[in-house]
Amino acid sequence: MLEYKMPSLGADMESGFLREWHVKPGDRIRKGDIIAEVETQKGIIEIEVFEEGIIGELLVNLDEQVPVGRSMATILTEEEAASGKAIPAAGVKAPIPETAAQAVPAEEGAQRAEGPAIPEHAPESHHIRASPLAKRVAAEKGIDIATVHGTGPEGAITRDDVEHAIAAQAAPAKAAREAKEEAPAKPAIPKEKTPTPATIPDTKAEVASPSIPEPAAPIPTAKASASADTIRMAVAAAMGKSNREIPHYYLETKIDMSKALAWLSETNKQRPVKERLLPAALLIKAVAKALNDIPELNATWENGLQRKELINVGYVVALRTGGIMVPTIHETDTKTLDEIMQALNDLIPRARALRLRSSELADSTITVTSLGEAGVEVVYGVIYPPQVALVGFGGITEQPWSENGMLTVRPILTATLAADHRASDGSTGSKFLTAIKNYLQQPDKL
Amino acid sequence: MAGNLITYRECIKQAIREALLADERVFMMGEDVGHYGGAFAVSKNLLQEFGPERIMDTPLSEAGFVGAGIGAALGGMRPIVEIMTVNFSLLALDQIANNAATLLHMSGGQFNVPLVIRMSTGIGRQLAAQHSHSWEPLFAHLPGLRILSAGTHEDARHMLAPALADPDPVIIFEYTSLLNMEKELPEDLTGVDIQKAKVRREGKDISIFTYGTGVYKSLTAAEELAQAGIEVEVVDLRVLRPLDEETIVASVTKTNRAFVVEDASKSVSVSSEVSARIMERCFYELDAPVQRLCGAEVPIPYPKHLEDASVPQPAQIVSAIKTLLQHA
Numbered sequence: 001m002l003e004y005k006m007p008s009l010g011a012d013m014e015s016g017f018l019r020e021w022h023v024k025p026g027d028r029i030r031k032g033d034i035i036a037e038v039e040t041q042k043g044i045i046e047i048e049v050f051e052e053g054i055i056g057e058l059l060v061n062l063d064e065q066v067p068v069g070r071s072m073a074t075i076l077t078e079e080e081a082a083s084g085k086a087i088p089a090a091g092v093k094a095p096i097p098e099t100a101a102q103a104v105p106a107e108e109g110a111q112r113a114e115g116p117a118i119p120e121h122a123p124e125s126h127h128i129r130a131s132p133l134a135k136r137v138a139a140e141k142g143i144d145i146a147t148v149h150g151t152g153p154e155g156a157i158t159r160d161d162v163e164h165a166i167a168a169q170a171a172p173a174k175a176a177r178e179a180k181e182e183a184p185a186k187p188a189i190p191k192e193k194t195p196t197p198a199t200i201p202d203t204k205a206e207v208a209s210p211s212i213p214e215p216a217a218p219i220p221t222a223k224a225s226a227s228a229d230t231i232r233m234a235v236a237a238a239m240g241k242s243n244r245e246i247p248h249y250y251l252e253t254k255i256d257m258s259k260a261l262a263w264l265s266e267t268n269k270q271r272p273v274k275e276r277l278l279p280a281a282l283l284i285k286a287v288a289k290a291l292n293d294i295p296e297l298n299a300t301w302e303n304g305l306q307r308k309e310l311i312n313v314g315y316v317v318a319l320r321t322g323g324i325m326v327p328t329i330h331e332t333d334t335k336t337l338d339e340i341m342q343a344l345n346d347l348i349p350r351a352r353a354l355r356l357r358s359s360e361l362a363d364s365t366i367t368v369t370s371l372g373e374a375g376v377e378v379v380y381g382v383i384y385p386p387q388v389a390l391v392g393f394g395g396i397t398e399q400p401w402s403e404n405g406m407l408t409v410r411p412i413l414t415a416t417l418a419a420d421h422r423a424s425d426g427s428t429g430s431k432f433l434t435a436i437k438n439y440l441q442q443p444d445k446l
Numbered sequence: 447m448a449g450n451l452i453t454y455r456e457c458i459k460q461a462i463r464e465a466l467l468a469d470e471r472v473f474m475m476g477e478d479v480g481h482y483g484g485a486f487a488v489s490k491n492l493l494q495e496f497g498p499e500r501i502m503d504t505p506l507s508e509a510g511f512v513g514a515g516i517g518a519a520l521g522g523m524r525p526i527v528e529i530m531t532v533n534f535s536l537l538a539l540d541q542i543a544n545n546a547a548t549l550l551h552m553s554g555g556q557f558n559v560p561l562v563i564r565m566s567t568g569i570g571r572q573l574a575a576q577h578s579h580s581w582e583p584l585f586a587h588l589p590g591l592r593i594l595s596a597g598t599h600e601d602a603r604h605m606l607a608p609a610l611a612d613p614d615p616v617i618i619f620e621y622t623s624l625l626n627m628e629k630e631l632p633e634d635l636t637g638v639d640i641q642k643a644k645v646r647r648e649g650k651d652i653s654i655f656t657y658g659t660g661v662y663k664s665l666t667a668a669e670e671l672a673q674a675g676i677e678v679e680v681v682d683l684r685v686l687r688p689l690d691e692e693t694i695v696a697s698v699t700k701t702n703r704a705f706v707v708e709d710a711s712k713s714v715s716v717s718s719e720v721s722a723r724i725m726e727r728c729f730y731e732l733d734a735p736v737q738r739l740c741g742a743e744v745p746i747p748y749p750k751h752l753e754d755a756s757v758p759q760p761a762q763i764v765s766a767i768k769t770l771l772q773h774a
Contacts (some may be wrong), residue, residue, distance in 0.1 A: 133702050133733040152734065154771065157735045179657065 001080055002051055002162045002168065003071040004035070008146030009045055009358065016172040022360045027055045029075065034357065036072065048358050053083040069367040130157035138162045139303045143169075197279050227281060231323035242385045246301075249426060250380055252416040253433045255397050255440055256403075261411055263443035279396065280370055281341045283413075283436075284313050287368055287391050288332035290435035296364045296424050297432055300386040305423050314364025314384065315344065317351040325351040328364040337446055372396060372413075381418040388423035391436070392416040414441075448556060450596040452631055452634040454624040457603035458488050458564075458596075462526065465606050466496050469524055472610060475502035477529030485530045486566060486625055497754055508537035514719045516615075519561040524610050532567040532581050532619070537598040546615040547590030551613065556567055561615045564607065568659055569709050569757050570623040575745035578753070580710040582619055582658065583722050586686040586719070594640055597661035601684060604638040612640070621659050640685060643693040649679035652767055655720050657683040660758065664707050670685035676771055686716055694720060695727045702733040709757045712740035729769040 006016060016038040035055075056074035060066050130138070130145050134157045138145040148165045149385070150157035170278045202271045260282055268276040291298040291311045299307045313332040317325045327347040329340060350356050367384045373397040379392030394414045401410040415436055419429045439446060471560045479505040483490035493501040503734040504511035508529060515527035529535045535542070542563070550558045569578040586593045594609060596618055608680065609616040638644075646661060647668050654664045661682045668678035681697050683689065686713045698704050704724050706717035724736050742756040 129732040132730045136730045156734075 001056060001076040001077070001218040002047060002052075002053065004066050004073045004217065005149070006038070006066045006070050006072055007047065007358070008068045008144055009038070015065050016045070017065050018062055019044055020062070020073070021058060023053055023055045023058075023073075024373060025055050025057060026081075029053060029055060032359070038066070044354075046357050048074070051075050053077055056081070064246050094264040119410060128157070129155060131159065133159045134162045135303060139306065139414050168369050170293050202385050224258055228319075228321040228323060231319065231321075235323050238384060246383050246385060248383060248418050249421045249429065250416060251426065251429045251433055252378060252414055253437055254399075254412045255415055255437045256401060257411045257413045259439065260440050260443040261396070275338070275341075277337055277341050278344070279372070280315075281337050282443055282446055283330065283370060283393050284315060284340055284344075285335075285337055286366055286436045287366070288313055288335075288437050289446065290432050291366060291437055292333050293435045294432040295309075295420065296430060297387050299423060299424050300365070301388050301420055302386045305388070305441040306386075308363075309361075310363065310365070312363045312365045314367045314387075315347070316367060316369040317348050319352055319354075325356065326364060326367055327351050327356055327360050330363070353418060366391070368393070378414045379416055381416065381420055383420055388420035389429075389432075390418045392418065410411040450630055450633070451628040452599065452603075454599055454621070454627050454719055455486065455488055455604050455630075456633070456692060457493070457599045458606075458620060459490070459613050461603050461606040462489065463492065463495070465526065465610055466492070467525075468607070469610070471522065471524040472526065473500040473502065473518075473523065474526040474528060475504050475515065476502055477530045478510075479503060479528050484528070486622060488625075489528075491688040492548055495543075502592055507542055507658070508534050511546065512538035512541040515561050515563070516541060516549075516559055519559045519615075520549070520557055523734065524560055525562070526606070526610070527561065527563045529563060529565040531577065532579050533563045534771060535565055535581070542585070542591070542615075542617070543588050547588050550614060551590065558613045559615045560610070560613050562609045562612075563615070563617045564620060566622045567619045567625050568621040569741070569746050569754065570659065572748060572750060572753060574748040578743060578746035580658065580708065581759075582686050582708075583710050583715045583719075584618055586689070586716055590615070591687060592640065592685070593619070595619045595657040595676055597621065597624075597656070597658045597682055597684065599624075599627075599631055600635055601630060601638055601644075601682075604635065605640060607637060607717050608640045616640075620660060623659055624662070627662075633640060636759055638684075640643050641690065643690040644682045645693070645697065646682045647678065647680040649677035650701055651677045651679075651771060652664055652703040653679045653681055653701045654707055654763070654767075655681050655683055655694060655697075655717075656729050656773070657686060659709055660707040663758060663760045664763060667767070670760065670764050674768065675689075676767065678767065683716065683720070684702070689719065689723060691723055691727060694723060696722055698728045699731045703770065704732070704736045705763075705770065706736065706737075706738045707740075707763060709741045711743045712738060713743060734770060737766065737770060739763060 001086045009016070018036060020037040020041050021035070022037070023029060023033075026380060029035060029049050030052050031050055033049050035049045036047045037044050038047050039045075042232065044313065056076040058073050060070070066072060069265040128145055129150060130148070134148075135145055137159050138148065143162055143165055145157060145162070148157050148161050151161055152158035257279070260279070264277055264279065265284065271277075281371045287326075288311050298311050299305055310331050311333040312328045312330050314326040314328050317327060319325060327350075329335065332340065335343070347356070347360065364384075364387070366387055367381070367390045369379055369381050370393040371379045372393060375395060377394040377397060379394055381390035381392040383390045393416070396413045398409050398412045399412040401408055401412060415433055417429045417433050425441070462474060464472070468595045474492070478485050479489045480493040480498065480501045482503075483493075489501060490524055504514075512529070515525040518525045529538060567580065567582070571578070571582055582593065582595055585591060592609075592612060594601075594605050594613065602620060602624075605618055609618055612669050628739060647665055649668065654668070656664045661680070661707060664678075664680045668680050671678050679697055679701055683686050704721070706720050708715060708717050710716060712718070717740055721738060724732070739762060740760040741758070744756055747753055748754055767774055
């Protein structure tokens with residue numbers, strides 16, 4: 001039997017409110033299924049599960065506040081489920097997401113939940129209480145310490161707790177680990193439950209991902225929506241932490257985009273409108289390839305430098321109501337330009353509608369921000385902790401340009417790097433920006 | 447097996463006698479060490495055996511005879527100076543701190559001081575505040591000295607020889623509360639290492655770092671904790687200056703938890719130092735905060751029950767460690 005625990009959906013998350021169960025006891029679940037919706041400071045997040053099995057018991061009532069690491073549900077194996085626990089023998093193949101009609105007011109929901117109410121006992125604290133050894137072991141094993149339940153003195157997480165967490169994850173989450181997704185998402189993914197015309201992106205019709213049916217009717221819960229204020233506070237917390245803790249250094253370089261734009265325009269001529277590429281796809285791919293060459297910047301700084309194997313570029317999406325979301329393009333370096341463009345077309349509207357899934361914000365290892373459309377020429381970014389680098393692209397503008405002793409006019413892009421000086425030095429950053437520049441001179445090879 | 451029981455007092459005496467026999471340059475002086483046989487009967491009959499030139503009674507002047515010992519050491523002798531109890535050592539502190547500890551340095555390496563000072567020390571014999579001290583930390587603070595603590599019979603028996611062999615001043619703390627305690631000495635043991643701390647009992651769950659009277663108390667506690675399934679490692683620090691960091695680090699790396707026990711009051715003590723070194727050297731090995739059980743911050747009281755309450759006892763060690771580990 002496994003326990004499904006409240007994941008940490010951001011470094012500053014201490015707890016979340018359970019707003020909806022998408023499963024009931026007896027439901028069969030598969031890796032990637034959404035089993036619940038949890039509201040955090042940043043909004044409502046659809047929580048995915050990374051195990052297979054059958055839901056045993058739901059341990060948390062609707063609208064209950066659940067500290068990170070608290071068990072939310074039990075997941076049984078086939079044998080356990082068959083061995084006559086009081087579970088309806090439902091042969092449902094996949095979880096049936098709750099529709100809006102099924103969602104009920106809080107009081108009824110509380111009665112409906114199967115599990116006993118769990119008393120609040122986990123202390124609220126502003127940092128994770130864990131022994132130095134536990135933190136070290138967790139870092140070495142790639143366990144998010146925030147997901148570990150502490151049993152030591154004053155509720156501290158000890159090495160034993162971390163090792164139990166590792167053991168609990170090991171067997172069933174093997175497949176999940178291969179996908180590098182078993183660690184719960186870091187940043188929060190808000191989902192707005194009452195989409196209004198203002199929040200539905202006009203660029204894309206198919207807003208929701210196939211696995212998330214649209215609610216039949218909006219749920220009348222204003223409190224359940226991530227407000228612009230709470231998103232603002234979440235951005236404030238992350239950026240405040242970044243500027244407090246990360247010694248930034250900044251580099252910039254001007255890139256002649258004439259070849260890249262010519263190639264784009266030539267390529268797009270042969271494509272239907274829907275499949276056309278935008279410069280952003282080139283920029284993101286160039287960043288990913290440059291990271292392949294300079295892997296030092298594809299990392300996080302948590303108890304020292306932690307290099308990341310997979311290159312997952314996070315792309316900053318500005319919300320129309322204020323605030324930002326940073327969806328991840330997984331394994332960006334292995335994706336074609338078309339795949340990156342598809343990912344952007346899919347992610348950006350959903351990010352703006354606050355309808356991202358936890359894995360889509362899970363593992364970004366570097367952030368790209370592009371303010372080209374906003375009309376500025378240079379962006380000096382603030383690193384998204386615990387990452388160690390952020391690439392900023394300004395707009396492409398025509399500028400005087402001298403080359404081989406000749407003065408001419410070229411479309412120029414200014415690329416900047418904000419990097420963590422604990423993790424890298426200027427010469428590394430310089431090589432990285434130069435690599436991006438070089439890749440953008442050979443757009444056909446991206 | 448209980449054939450060769452020996453008292454702590456007899457261990458010290460055998461050590462002195464062996465040293466006198468081994469090297470003609472060795473002699474002992476102090477208050478009442480000769481005719482009276484030593485305030486604690488440690489040197490009984492040694493005057494008769496070795497004569498007044500090698501077992502010298504001195505006037506009641508610690509500054510005088512410690513200074514004389516330093517002079518004799520500079521002159522090529524190997525003096526053992528006995529300060530009757532640590533209480534009187536402060537009268538000689540100027541000689542110890544400003545002369546014995548510094549002359550090698552002040553002479554640019556020309557004059558070393560091969561002096562050994564023994565002093566009886568400790569709490570637990572109802573001698574009240576002025577005669578119940580655990581002042582090891584005071585002396586362990588002084589650069590230029592090697593500070594030893596004989597918390598076991600084997601160290602009482604074997605520390606003196608290497609101390610005399612040391613070219614620089616060494617202070618050995620002996621414990622009056624242990625004098626009558628009988629233990630078996632390992633027969634094959636011929637010497638001890640006064641550079642290194644000593645693991646007295648191996649364990650994997652937690653390390654106790656202690657010295658002096660804390661050693662047997664901690665071993666008693668470890669015995670009881672073993673009944674409860676807790677395997678305690680007991681490390682006798684033994685050398686309080688310079689501290690043997692490597693043994694400390696190795697033990698913490700093994701058990702991941704550290705508990706320091708000493709009779710001295712907590713503030714600015716050996717336990718503070720050990721605790722700090724652990725933080726400096728192996729913070730990321732710690733699975734729990736370093737904890738300490740030390741003497742109460744009071745002048746030691748006279749009544750037995752209050753005196754007992756003012757220094758760590760095995761039952762307290764057991765209870766503190768159970769509390770520390772019950773969650774883990």
